[in-house]
Amino acid sequence: MFQSIQKNMLLKHPVLWNLRVIPAVIILVILNILSFGFGFITEFIDFKEYENNYHYENNISFIFLAIAISLLLLILWLVNYFKNNAFKAFYPVKPGQLYKEWLLLFGMLFGMSLFIPAFFYGKEVKIRSYYSEAELRKRAAILSEASFFIEGSYSFHNTIETYEGDVVTETAVAVDSAAVVETTDSVKDCHCFYLRGKKYSTGSLLNKNIDSYSFFDQPTDSLRRLKIQNWLIDQKKDSVINVMKAYLAIANEHNLKGNVTPEEWYALLVENPEFETLNSIGPKQDDGVYIQNEYNFNNRFDSINKYIVNVDNEAREYYRHYVPHDYLDYNYNRMVNAYVSPDMNLTSLLIPLYIALGLSLLIFSFRVTSGKQWLIALVVVIIFNILSGIITALINSDYSYPIAILFLLFSAYFYFIRTTIKKESKKISGIMINILLWVTPSFWMFVYYLVLEILKDLSYNYHSTYVNTPYYPTIQFLKDYLVPINYFNILFVIVIMAYFTRVIRKWRGIAEE
Amino acid sequence: MNEFEKQFQEIEDYLKFEDYTLLTKRIVDLTLDTENLSFYQKTNAFLDWLDYNENAIEEKTARYRELLAELHAFLKDKPTAPRDVLVSTSDLVKNYGYGAFGLGPIQLKLHAGEILGLVGENGNGKTTLLRSLCGELHPSSGSITYHFPYTDLYALRTQLVYIPQRTDTWYGSMFENLQFTATLYGYAPEENEHLVNLIITRLGLRKFKHHAWKSLSSGYKMRFELARMLLRKPKLLLIDEPLANLDILAQQTVLEDFKSIAKSPFRPIGIVLSSQQLYEVEKTSDQVIFLKHGKQKNLHESKEDTSVVNSNELIIEFESSLSQRELGELFQPLELVALQFNGGTFIATFPENITVYAFLQHSIDRQIPLTYFRNISNSTRRFFVS
Numbered sequence: 001m002f003q004s005i006q007k008n009m010l011l012k013h014p015v016l017w018n019l020r021v022i023p024a025v026i027i028l029v030i031l032n033i034l035s036f037g038f039g040f041i042t043e044f045i046d047f048k049e050y051e052n053n054y055h056y057e058n059n060i061s062f063i064f065l066a067i068a069i070s071l072l073l074l075i076l077w078l079v080n081y082f083k084n085n086a087f088k089a090f091y092p093v094k095p096g097q098l099y100k101e102w103l104l105l106f107g108m109l110f111g112m113s114l115f116i117p118a119f120f121y122g123k124e125v126k127i128r129s130y131y132s133e134a135e136l137r138k139r140a141a142i143l144s145e146a147s148f149f150i151e152g153s154y155s156f157h158n159t160i161e162t163y164e165g166d167v168v169t170e171t172a173v174a175v176d177s178a179a180v181v182e183t184t185d186s187v188k189d190c191h192c193f194y195l196r197g198k199k200y201s202t203g204s205l206l207n208k209n210i211d212s213y214s215f216f217d218q219p220t221d222s223l224r225r226l227k228i229q230n231w232l233i234d235q236k237k238d239s240v241i242n243v244m245k246a247y248l249a250i251a252n253e254h255n256l257k258g259n260v261t262p263e264e265w266y267a268l269l270v271e272n273p274e275f276e277t278l279n280s281i282g283p284k285q286d287d288g289v290y291i292q293n294e295y296n297f298n299n300r301f302d303s304i305n306k307y308i309v310n311v312d313n314e315a316r317e318y319y320r321h322y323v324p325h326d327y328l329d330y331n332y333n334r335m336v337n338a339y340v341s342p343d344m345n346l347t348s349l350l351i352p353l354y355i356a357l358g359l360s361l362l363i364f365s366f367r368v369t370s371g372k373q374w375l376i377a378l379v380v381v382i383i384f385n386i387l388s389g390i391i392t393a394l395i396n397s398d399y400s401y402p403i404a405i406l407f408l409l410f411s412a413y414f415y416f417i418r419t420t421i422k423k424e425s426k427k428i429s430g431i432m433i434n435i436l437l438w439v440t441p442s443f444w445m446f447v448y449y450l451v452l453e454i455l456k457d458l459s460y461n462y463h464s465t466y467v468n469t470p471y472y473p474t475i476q477f478l479k480d481y482l483v484p485i486n487y488f489n490i491l492f493v494i495v496i497m498a499y500f501t502r503v504i505r506k507w508r509g510i511a512e513e
Numbered sequence: 514m515n516e517f518e519k520q521f522q523e524i525e526d527y528l529k530f531e532d533y534t535l536l537t538k539r540i541v542d543l544t545l546d547t548e549n550l551s552f553y554q555k556t557n558a559f560l561d562w563l564d565y566n567e568n569a570i571e572e573k574t575a576r577y578r579e580l581l582a583e584l585h586a587f588l589k590d591k592p593t594a595p596r597d598v599l600v601s602t603s604d605l606v607k608n609y610g611y612g613a614f615g616l617g618p619i620q621l622k623l624h625a626g627e628i629l630g631l632v633g634e635n636g637n638g639k640t641t642l643l644r645s646l647c648g649e650l651h652p653s654s655g656s657i658t659y660h661f662p663y664t665d666l667y668a669l670r671t672q673l674v675y676i677p678q679r680t681d682t683w684y685g686s687m688f689e690n691l692q693f694t695a696t697l698y699g700y701a702p703e704e705n706e707h708l709v710n711l712i713i714t715r716l717g718l719r720k721f722k723h724h725a726w727k728s729l730s731s732g733y734k735m736r737f738e739l740a741r742m743l744l745r746k747p748k749l750l751l752i753d754e755p756l757a758n759l760d761i762l763a764q765q766t767v768l769e770d771f772k773s774i775a776k777s778p779f780r781p782i783g784i785v786l787s788s789q790q791l792y793e794v795e796k797t798s799d800q801v802i803f804l805k806h807g808k809q810k811n812l813h814e815s816k817e818d819t820s821v822v823n824s825n826e827l828i829i830e831f832e833s834s835l836s837q838r839e840l841g842e843l844f845q846p847l848e849l850v851a852l853q854f855n856g857g858t859f860i861a862t863f864p865e866n867i868t869v870y871a872f873l874q875h876s877i878d879r880q881i882p883l884t885y886f887r888n889i890s891n892s893t894r895r896f897f898v899s
Contacts, residue, residue: 011702014693083684084693090670091697091745423666425651509666511651 018084019104024077028111035115039122047254050326066115098501106360113352120344127338140213140336146247147211148228149269150325151280154207205275214340241266251324258323280305282319283326290315347483353490357441365437368504369430377434398453402446412436420503425511444489452478516593517778528577541715543584546779553707560714596624599748599783604655607645616641616807626781630798632791632893638807639787643751647675661748674747676738678754683726694744712740731758752786768797791894803893810896827863829872832885843879
C-alpha cells in the first residue's frame with residue numbers, strides 16, 4: 001500500500017514525491033504523537049512533593065534523544081530529497097511551484113522541530129488532565145480561603161482602611177497604596193487597622209493574607225478575603241468550618257494528612273478575643289532543621305506552635321498543629337499554571353517556527369543555487385558578521401551592527417534584482433541569493449531593534465522620568481507586542497518568499513557566464 | 514511521397530530483411546509518434562510478448578506486420594511537422610576575457626530535423642559553442658535567436674537540452690528517474706509507465722531499468738541521458754562528445770538513434786553534437802562546422818564569406834607501402850599540389866580539375882599499392898592536416 005501511494009505521488013504529484021511528503025509526514029506524525037505520549041506518560045503530580053525538586057533527568061534525556069532523532073531524520077530525508085532537482089535540471093517549473101516546494105519544506109521542517117514541544121505539551125496536558133478547569137478553579141478557591149487559617153503573612157498597613165491590594169501573599173507589601181491613600185502617622189505607630197469601623201491589631205487573624213492562584217486576579221482575591229473577614233466578624237462559624245472541612249477533604253483525597261479536625265482548627269485560631277492568638281497551624285509537620293539563633297531576637301524558636309524532634313541525630317522543628325498545605329499549594333499551583341500559563345504557548349512555539357524557517361531557507365537556497373555558491377555565501381556572512389562585530393565594539397554603537405546587516409541585505413537584494421533585469425550573466429548573484437534568503441528573516445527584527453534603540457535614546461534626552469516621555473507608549477507597545485511582531489515577521493517571510501521564488505525562477509534561466 | 518511514407522518504407526524493409534533490432538526501435542518511434550495511449554499499451558504488450566518469444570519467427574513476423582499496419586493506418590493522415598528554423602546565430606562571439614580564448618564569430622542556422630556536427634581539435638571552442646547555444650553562456654557580442662515561442666529565459670531553457678561530456682549522477686532507480694521526468698513534462702499518469710517503457714526499449718535499456726547509475730557503463734549512461742532527453746521533448750538537443758568512451762558499434766548505434774530522433778516526421782528536433790569521430794559525424798550530420806582556434810571554417814568556397822575560404826581541390830587520404838618520395842613521383846602526372854604524411858596516412862592534394870576517378874585510374878595504371886583510401890575533399894578531415 002505504501003509503495004502504491006508513493007507511485008501514485010510520482011505519477012500525479014512529482015514535487016510531493018520528490019519531497020517524500022507521504023512517508024515523511026507519516027513518520028513525523030508518529031514521532032510527534034510518541035513524543036507527546038512520552039511526555040504524557042512520564043509526567044505526574046506527586047502529592048508527596050511540596051517544592052520543586054528539579055527531577056529533570058527525563059526531560060534532558062528526551063531533549064537529547066529528540067535532537068538526535070530530528071538530525072537523523074533530517075539527514076535521511078535530505079539524502080532522498082536531494083536525489084532529484086527538477087529546478088536545476090530545467091524541467092518545466094510553473095511560477096508558483098517553487099514557492100509551494102519551499103512551503104512544503106518549511107512545513108515538514110516545522111514538523112521535525114516539534115518533537116520537544118510535543119513532549120512538553122504532553123506533560124502539560126497530563127497535568128491538566130487531573131481536573132477540569134472548572135473543578136480546579138473551585139478547589140483553588142477552597143485552598144485560597146483555607147490558607148487564611150494557615151501560617152502565612154499578614155498585611156502591612158499604613159492607611160486607615162484595609163486596602164485590597166494587600167491581600168495577596170506575594171504582593172502583601174502595600175507600597176502602591178501609599179501613592180493613592182493618605183498615610184497617617186497614627187496608624188503606623190499603633191500597629192493597627194480598621195475594619196467595618198472597628199480597630200484591630202495588625203497581628204489579628206483578620207489581618208491574615210490568603211494564598212493566590214493564578215486563576216484569580218487581585219480583586220477576586222480581595223473579595224474572597226473580605227468574605228472570610230466578614231464571616232469571622234459576623235461569627236458565621238458554619239461557613240468557616242465548611243471551608244476547613246472542604247480543605248481537609250481535598251487533602252484526604254490525595255492521602256495527605258493533618259493533625260487537626262475542622263473544629264480543633266477553628267477553636268485554635270478563631271475563638272479568641274479580637275481574633276488575636278499566638279496559635280498557628282503549620283503548612284506541614286516538619287519545618288526543617290532547627291538552628292539556634294541567640295542573636296536574632298525576632299527569630300526565636302516558637303515553642304507555642306512547634307517542638308523539636310531528633311531525627312537521625314538532627315534537631316528538627318515540628319509543628320504541633322498542621323495541615324498538609326505546602327503539598328497542596330505546590331501541586332495545585334502546578335495544575336493551575338498548566339491552565340493559566342502553560343509553557344507551550346504562542347511564545348514558545350516561535351522557537352520551532354524559527355528553526356524551521358531558518359533551516360528551510362538554508363536548504364532551499366542550496367537547492368536553487370549550488371553547493372559552491374552556498375559555501376561562499378556562508379563564508380561571506382561569517383566574515384561580514386565578524387567585521388561588523390569588531391566595528392561595533394570599536395565605535396561602541398548600538399546601531400552599527402543592525403545597520404551593517406541591513407546594508408548587507410539590501411546590497412544582496414539590489415545585486416540580485418539588477419542581474420534579473422540585465423539578463424546577461426549570473427556572475428555572483430547566486431551567492432547574493434543565498435545571503436538574501438538567509439538574512440531576510442532578520443529584517444524586521446533588526447528594524448524593530450533599531451526603532452526601539454532610537455526611541456530609548458530619544459527618551460533619555462528628556463529630563464523627566466522615562467515613563468513621562470512621549471516615546472514611552474511606543475516603547476511599551478514594542479515591548480508588549482514582541483511576540484505578535486515575531487509572528488508578523490514570520491508571516492512577512494512567508495509572503496515575500498512568494499515574490500522571491502518567482503524572481504529566482506526567472507533568474508535561473510539567465511546564462512551562467 | 515511524404516517523409517513519413519519514405520521512412521515507413523525503410524521500416525518495412527527492416528521486416529523484409531529480418532532486421533528485428535532496428536525494426537523494434539522504429540516501431541517504438543512510430544508508436545511514440547502516435548501520442549496515443551492505446552498504441553502505447555499495444556506496443557508494450559507486444560514487447561512483453563517478444564521478451565519470451567524471441568525465437569517464434571513466424572508468429573513474431575506476423576505480429577510485427579499487424580502492428581506496423583495499424584501504426585501506418587493511424588499515422589498516414591497525421592500532418593507532419595514543418596522543418597522550421599530553430600536557432601540561428603549572427604556573428605556570435607564569446608570571449609573569456611582579454612587575451613584568453615575567444616570563440617567566433619559564428620554564423621549558423623539549424624532547422625528542425627537537422628543534425629549539426631561540431632568538429633575540431635580539443636580546446637577550439639566546441640563546448641563553448643554548445644554552452645552558448647543552450648543558454649549557459651551569454652554572448653560577448655553578436656546574437657543567438659531561437660525561432661520558437663517561449664515566455665521567459667527559464668521556459669526557453671526547458672526546451673534546450675544540453676548533455677555535457679560528464680553527466681551528473683542519477684540517484685535512485687533509473688526507471689523512477691525517468692517517470693519523474695515524464696510527470697514533470699506533463700505526461701498523464703496513465704500513459705507515464707507505458708511511455709517510459711517504450712523509451713527505454715527504444716534505447717535498448719530494457720534490461721537496465723532497475724540498475725543503479727554506478728553499475729552502468731559510459732555507453733548506457735549516455736543512453737539513459739538520451740531516454741530522459743526524449744521525455745523532455747526538446748526543440749534543440751546539444752550533446753558534447755556523445756561518442757567518447759563508446760566502442761565503434763555503440764557509436765554507430767547512438768548516431769543512428771540521433772538520426773531517427775532528429776528526423777521524426779511528426780516530432781522533429783534539432784541536434785548539435787560535438788565529436789572527434791569525424792567520419793561518423795559527417796555521415797550522420799546535415800551540416801558540419803569545423804572550429805580552429807575558435808574560428809569557424811567552412812568546407813568550400815563561400816561567395817558570401819571570403820574569410821573562411823578554402824579551395825575546392827581534390828584531397829585524398831590514403832595509406833600505401835610506398836615512400837613519400839616514391840608517391841610524389843608517381844602522382845606527379847596528376848599535377849600533385851601537395852603530399853603530406855600525417856599519422857600513418859598520406860594526404861594528397863590535386864587541382865580542382867582532377868577527379869577521384871582519375872586518381873583511382875592513375876593508381877591502377879601505375880599499380881600503386883593502396884591499403885586504404887578516402888576522398889576527404891568534402892570532409893573536415895582536411896582541416897586537421899597541418
